[in-house]
Amino acid sequence: MTVPEGASEGVSGAVTGTATGADGPIRVLIADDQPLVRRGLALILGPEPSVTVVAEAENGEQALTLAAEHRPDVVVMDIRMPVLDGVAATERLARDLPGCRVLALSTFDMDEYVVAALRAGACGFLPKDSSPEELVAAIRTVRAGEAVVAPRLLTRLISAYVRTRPAAAGGRPDAACRAAADLTPREAEVWRLLATGLDNNEIARTLEISVSTVKNYITSIFDKLGVRDRAQAVIAAYESGLVQVRRPATDT
The missing domain is CATH 3.40.50.2300 (Response regulator)
Structure with a gap:
């Protein structure tokens, strides 16, 4: 965020x-x-x-x-x-x-x-x-x-509800997959990091690029995905399967 x-x-x-x-x-x-x-x-x-x-x-x-x-x-x-x-x-x-x-x-x-x-x-x-x-x-x-x-709260919400309720997605997963095909490899990586809860500064450090470059990538990602903000971009990442829900380990 x-x-x-x-x-x-x-x-x-x-x-x-x-x-x-x-x-x-x-x-x-x-x-x-x-x-x-x-x-x-x-x-x-x-x-x-x-x-x-x-x-x-x-x-x-x-x-x-x-x-x-x-x-x-x-x-x-x-x-x-x-x-x-x-x-x-x-x-x-x-x-x-x-x-x-x-x-x-x-x-x-x-x-x-x-x-x-x-x-x-x-x-x-x-x-x-x-x-x-x-x-x-x-x-x-x-x-x-x-x-x-906040990125981590958003990720927790989506992890709990988006992938576990496919009927509520209204066909969006397929649309998200089609839109994701237009992303460059670098844009897809920025999208993945964004969806896992990293903010712009953290993405920049991870990819060793400037924050302004990260912002440019995110603007392009929003445009290609047809989303209006970070929240919808994260939802689309889960719906497309780019990011998988991490299921908590169970004690045996």
Whole structure:
């Protein structure tokens, strides 16, 4: 994962940073079916001068309506909601309002719906037990165009759910294999290292190349795979079979 300049990795895996919206405060829409959670998130974000909460939604359908009305920069989206869940709402937002970035939330950090949300177009994921500081930092990072899921947490999620649920992939493994055929050997190696949890600096050290060269390779990989961010690139790597799930050893 590329960490923005001046950023560090938070204790729960979220990337923290100091970037704010280029044109004033980051406009945020909160979508959660629990009133106390919505109010709590709004209270956390209220004192933060770099963030403005523009609306609150109690389900995915309402989130879509309010997003079209208010055009937020970031939607903090609960995964599991009535009427229209967070995964379906994320997919429609990514299609209809691509400039609106989704930060998915879930009660559990090993939730199969998290991978579905990332595949649908969410730019990041935070468990609901993250700290207020991590939430604010994640919103800033997502707004800046970076993924907010730490590489090792993302790899663990995908290891647990992508390859063990082939029916949920919707034909994506074959598409990922076809796209991978267009990669050069060096791009394929960068993709593999990215998918195993290495950040740009670690990839650069492993391949003995510059970080800027790694970034150029990753841009080309995203373009050839037809993915929008690091999260989707990792998912595609598992779906294509480039990276295999490591099953834990069992005691005998």
